[in-house]
Amino acid sequence: MKLIINETLRLHPPVPLVPRLCRETCEVMGYRIDAGTRVFVNAWANGRDERYWDDAESFKPERFQGSAMDFKGVDFEYLPFGAGRRICPGIGFGMATVELALGHLLLHFDWELPHGMRPEELDMCEATSLIVARKTELKLIATGRVPLPAAT
Numbered sequence: 835m836k837l838i839i840n841e842t843l844r845l846h847p848p849v850p851l852v853p854r855l856c857r858e859t860c861e862v863m864g865y866r867i868d869a870g871t872r873v874f875v876n877a878w879a880n881g882r883d884e885r886y887w888d889d890a891e892s893f894k895p896e897r898f899q900g901s902a903m904d905f906k907g908v909d910f911e912y913l914p915f916g917a918g919r920r921i922c923p924g925i926g927f928g929m930a931t932v933e934l935a936l937g938h939l940l941l942h943f944d945w946e947l948p949h950g951m952r953p954e955e956l957d958m959c960e961a962t963s964l965i966v967a968r969k970t971e972l973k974l975i976a977t978g979r980v981p982l983p984a985a986t
Contacts, residue, residue, distance in 0.1 A: 835936060835937065835940075837895035837896065839933065839936070840895065840898040841893055841898060843914035844881040844887070844914070845881055845882070845893065846960070847877040847881060847913070847914040848914060848915070848966070849915075849916070850876065850965070850966050851875070851877070852874065852875040852913060853872060853873070853874050853875075854873050854874070855870065855872055855873075856870065856872075856873055875913060875917075877913040877914060877916075878962070880912070881911075883911065905925065906925070942980045943976040943979060945974050945976055946974065946975050946977070947974065948973050948974070957969065
C-alpha cells in the first residue's frame with residue numbers, strides 16, 4: 835500500500851508548485867537569481883521528468899520497492915511535501931491518516947467501475963491551480979464486503 839501511495843504522490847503531488855524566497859543572489863543553471871526573488875519549484879514536473887524516472891508517465895508503484903527515496907525532502911526529484919526548513923510539518927499525521935483511510939476502504943469494500951467501463955477509459959486529466967485535482971469526477975461502485983463494527 836505504501837508503494838501505491840508513494841507513486842500516487844509522485845504523479846499527483848498535493849501542492850504542485852512549492853514557493854521559496856531567495857535569500858541571497860545566486861546562479862542556478864546559468865540563470866542569475868537576485869536576493870528577494872520568489873521562485874517556485876515545480877514538484878509536478880519533477881515527478882514526471884524522464885531524467886529521474888523511467889517511463890515517468892506510467893503508474894508503477896514497484897519503482898519504490900527497495901528504494902531509499904522518500905518524501906522527507908532529501909531527494910529533490912520527489913517533493914510532494916516540499917523540502918528543507920519549510921517542509922510540511924504534517925507529513926507524519928497526513929501519511930498515517932491516508933494509510934488508515936485507504937486501508938479501511940480496501941478492507942471493507944470491493945471497488946469497480948460503473949457500467950462495464952474499462953480502466954483505460956478513465957479520464958485522468960488534471961485541473962491545476964494551487965492544488966491538483968481531477969478535471970472530471972471519479973465515479974466508482976463500492977460494494978460492502980466485511981461488516982463494519984457496530985457503533986456504540
